[in-house]
Amino acid sequence: MERQKNASKAYGGIFKVLEGFEAPPHEDNGLPTITYSKKITLQERDEIINIYYFGPGHTDGDSIIKFERANVIHAGDSFIMYGLPFIDLIGGGSIKGFIENLNKIISISNLETIIIPGHGPLSNLEKVKQFRNDLKEYYQKTLEGYNDGLNVQEISNSIKCDLGKTYDVAAALADLPEAPTVYSTSGDYDIFAMFRLGNNDDIGLYVCETVQKIEGVRDTNTIVCFNPFTKDRGI
Secondary structure, three states, X not given: OHHHHHHHHHOOOOOHHHOOOOXXXXXXXXXXXXXXXXXXXXXXXXXXXXXXXXXXXXXXXXXXXXXXXXXXXXXXXXXXXXXXXXXOOOOOOOHHHHHHHHHHHHHOOOOOOEEEEOOOOOEOHHHHHHHHHHHHHHHHHHHHHHHOOOOEEEEEEEEEEOOOOHHHHHHHHHOOOOOOEEEEOOOOOOEEEEEEEXXXXXXXXXXXXXXXXXXXXXXXEEEXXXXXXXXXXXX
């Protein structure tokens, strides 16, 4: 309950619906009978299933599942195929842990391993390595800028697309280094994107020359974001 209240404050009320909610008590037979701390091995017919906990990353309780004979890994949200990951800082997640978890996924994979991400199409070892490398670079550059006293300008952009072009536009936006977060939405606009620009970047020029020139973009609505109000504003 305390985590729900903290999340509601930290994310601008997005979890407000959870306030006051009390989960009904569990029946004794509804509690798990098997738990694990680091790794557990199960068997289903001829399949050996290893379930790993690599430590805090996306959240503080993510499991990575590997089907050994099939050579398939289900990574959940510890690996995604677009943009930058969401890190549940309030829930104990960690960007450093996220990167380390990717290293451990790599360590239990080989070139033939099929890797199922939390979001996106089926993947493989090379794409996990590329995602890990990109994330390390982004984190390092962000940390260097923060230590040098630099800030960023944040803007949000609601984007209306031509019919049938929403996914093409979303893919193009997700490839932009300034756009770590891209969502498809309902309502008057098709896409919501957050952009992080340097202090000296011209917001209007960026929207006109970069966002609005993407094929399939019909209209945009730009909002400049000022101070974030969160419980913990650390990196």
